[in-house]
Amino acid sequence: MSSVPDGKKLVRSPSGLRMVPENGAFNSPFSLEEPQWVPDKECPRCMQCDTKFDFIRRKHHCRRCGRCFCDKCCSKKVALPRMCFVDPVRQCAECSLNSQKEAEFYEKQVKVLLAGGSFVVTPGASEKSEAMTCRLSNNHRYLFLDGETHLEVELSRISSMQILTDGSSPAEKDIHTYTSLLDTQFISEGGSSRANGMLLHFKPAGSQEPRQLRVEAADDQKAASLWLAAMHKAAKLLYEARDQ
Secondary structure, rough: OEEEEOOOOOOEOOOEEEEEEOOOOOOOOOOOOOOOOOHHHHOOOOOOOOOOOOOOOEEEOOOOOEEEEEOOOOOEEEEHHHHHOOOOEEEEEEHHHHHHHHHHHHHHHHHHHHOOOOEEEOOOOOOOEEEEEEEEEEOOOEEEEEEEOOEEEEHHHHHEEEEEEEOOOOOOOHOEEHHOOOOOOOOOOOOOOOOEEEEEEEEEOOOOEEEEEEEEOOHHHHHHHHHHHHHHHHHHHHHHHHHO
């Protein structure tokens, strides 16, 4: 184990080298824990094609799910940033497909979220709104909202998020909790419905009292819509990690 700058350390696990925060409390909320590998003695056959292992047909463990496969069913090495691996790692067909889909989030949407967007923010039931820039923090743990005032929302304390689209009106049945959000596909960069805002329900640090923020697109509607679409994808990954 060796220390490196920026509060991170290089660790070696059975699955490969990982670059992780020095303090586990500062893990990205999108990160996934390494799975426990299925013990060799419990998998005499490939868990995909049922091929029996022998001296020629070796067993391999998928670094994402921990299950046991033959080389044919677990041959792809794919980047897995959600587990902080330095290099691409061996994954089964199902897991490699999921990791490839997530790569777009890290390569494109994270950059959009870090760059931020311009919005009009209304806290709670207040009638007073404020023009603010909303962006994701560099460690991916917070939403920073900056205007005349400064607000911080910890992603792990968001209980629900509702994406508002053109022509939509907020209603209780439209709010996407972490369970229903996983199956929601109605908003995307190229979709027919353009996002123009979101409602966040969260609990501030040190409080159990829920609060609400209404965030609506300001002047640049297209840029705001792209930021909201990226935030929708971020929320999906966040809640998948929470359900792990």
